[in-house]
Amino acid sequence: MADAYILGIESSCDETAAAVVRSGEQIVSNVVFSQIAMHQPYGGVVPELASREHLKAIIPVVREALADAGKDYQSIDALAVTQGPGLAGALLVGISYAKALAFALDKPLIAVNHLEGHIHAVLLEERQKGSFSSSEHKLNFPVLALVVSGGHTHLYLAQQQGESWSYENIGHTRDDAAGEAFDKVAKLLALGYPGGPIIDKLSTHGDPTAVKFPPSQIKHPDRRHQGGGVESGDRPRMDFSYSGIKTAVLRYIEMHGLQGAIDDRRRALSDIAQPKLEDYIANCDRQSLDLVASFQRAMVDDLVGKTLAAARAYDAATLFVTGGVAANNELRQGFERESAMEGLPVYFPSRPLSTDNAAMIAAAAYPKFLSGDFAPLDFSAEAGLALK
Numbered sequence: 348m349a350d351a352y353i354l355g356i357e358s359s360c361d362e363t364a365a366a367v368v369r370s371g372e373q374i375v376s377n378v379v380f381s382q383i384a385m386h387q388p389y390g391g392v393v394p395e396l397a398s399r400e401h402l403k404a405i406i407p408v409v410r411e412a413l414a415d416a417g418k419d420y421q422s423i424d425a426l427a428v429t430q431g432p433g434l435a436g437a438l439l440v441g442i443s444y445a446k447a448l449a450f451a452l453d454k455p456l457i458a459v460n461h462l463e464g465h466i467h468a469v470l471l472e473e474r475q476k477g478s479f480s481s482s483e484h485k486l487n488f489p490v491l492a493l494v495v496s497g498g499h500t501h502l503y504l505a506q507q508q509g510e511s512w513s514y515e516n517i518g519h520t521r522d523d524a525a526g527e528a529f530d531k532v533a534k535l536l537a538l539g540y541p542g543g544p545i546i547d548k549l550s551t552h553g554d555p556t557a558v559k560f561p562p563s564q565i566k567h568p569d570r571r572h573q574g575g576g577v578e579s580g581d582r583p584r585m586d587f588s589y590s591g592i593k594t595a596v597l598r599y600i601e602m603h604g605l606q607g608a609i610d611d612r613r614r615a616l617s618d619i620a621q622p623k624l625e626d627y628i629a630n631c632d633r634q635s636l637d638l639v640a641s642f643q644r645a646m647v648d649d650l651v652g653k654t655l656a657a658a659r660a661y662d663a664a665t666l667f668v669t670g671g672v673a674a675n676n677e678l679r680q681g682f683e684r685e686s687a688m689e690g691l692p693v694y695f696p697s698r699p700l701s702t703d704n705a706a707m708i709a710a711a712a713y714p715k716f717l718s719g720d721f722a723p724l725d726f727s728a729e730a731g732l733a734l735k
């Protein structure tokens with residue numbers, strides 16, 4: 348099979364991204380235009396602003412990805428675009444543009460699930476390193492994939508048959524996603540947006556054992572899986588819940604009178620154009636640092652513990668941890684330590700490929716390209732698209 352160059356386009360949330368990937372195994376170019384600075388004053392992504400920014404950025408970002416790859420429009424073999432899940436208006440910008448381009452160029456267009464993209468970010472980089480290519484280094488199935496980001500905390504069992512991949516969801520968050528909890532806690536503590544990266548860095552300066560958070564409790568059985576979290580056939584559901592810990596942080600702030608210090612920090616940091624880590628540290632008292640470190644420890648323990656329990660319950664042979672929160676240092680260390688104890692190989696994307704990008708979309712499209720699984724021109728955005 349000759350090499351196939353796929354142009355990927357991603358616009359599901361607050362990153363406008365385009366990339367060229369060769370045959371699902373080599374990143375030829377990867378351009379990510381982040382809107383974070385624009386959403387920062389609002390403490391989260393504002394959907395209308397996101398759509399408008401995607402509209403402004405999409406053409407220059409695609410041009411840059413092609414230029415970096417030394418390609419022109421005609422020399423790519425196919426286009427791939429995120430169909431969902433994500434913000435409907437944001438998705439539509441990428442989809443409309445990709446459709447128009449595919450039509451004008453008479454090239455096939457492939458619709459990709461964003462979550463499948465996060466899983467293929469791992470495969471892409473491992474293949475790029477030469478992994479999974481020989482019989483000694485083959486990828487063993489089933490693969491258990493934790494997709495943990497600002498919008499998702501989902502566990503999938505992934506299988507490959509021939510070229511095509513299929514996924515079974517065996518657990519998800521019942522309320523907030525893990526990244527959302529990082530973002531909301533950072534907002535409560537006046538640590539800016541997004542919360543994950545700053546909490547990651549500040550946590551090394553606090554005592555993670557200072558504040559005890561009770562383990563998250565899944566109170567109500569998932570209505571689709573009646574029976575207290577156990578599916579028929581004794582396949583357990585491995586669900587997560589993170590709205591409780593956010594409330595526990597809020598309660599801690601109230602009980603320990605931290606609000607005054609938080610307000611002072613908010614004022615001090617708002618006077619600094621682009622606060623750096625030193626500025627955050629200089630404006631954080633010991634109690635705040637301990638709270639942040641303890642919060643992160645509780646999140647990591649819960650994510651690692653539940654994922655490894657799922658790996659045991661489903662006899663997983665390989666573990667993938669991917670999505671924005673997979674960039675977290677303590678999370679990576681926790682997974683590396685605990686997986687090694689179980690003899691379970693664990694893989695993460697590099698940090699740039701953990702968060703949203705289009706290389707992962709182009710990579711996930713490659714098996715579909717091989718099997719001729721192309722999108723009809725009337726397909727549309729699906730904000731709640733499920734991965735199957």
Ligand code: KG4
Pocket residue numbers: 360495496497498499525526527529530541542543544547670671672673674675676701702703
């Ligand atoms: O995958 P992503 O870029 O976008 C979504 O699909 O949601 O993930 C963004 C999320 C945000 O909630 C952000 O706070 C979190 O990932 N995140 C982190 C870290 N870097 C990004 N969370 C914890 N530690 C990090 N280092």
Ligand code: ZN
Pocket residue numbers: 461465496670671702703
């Ligand atoms: Zn994502």
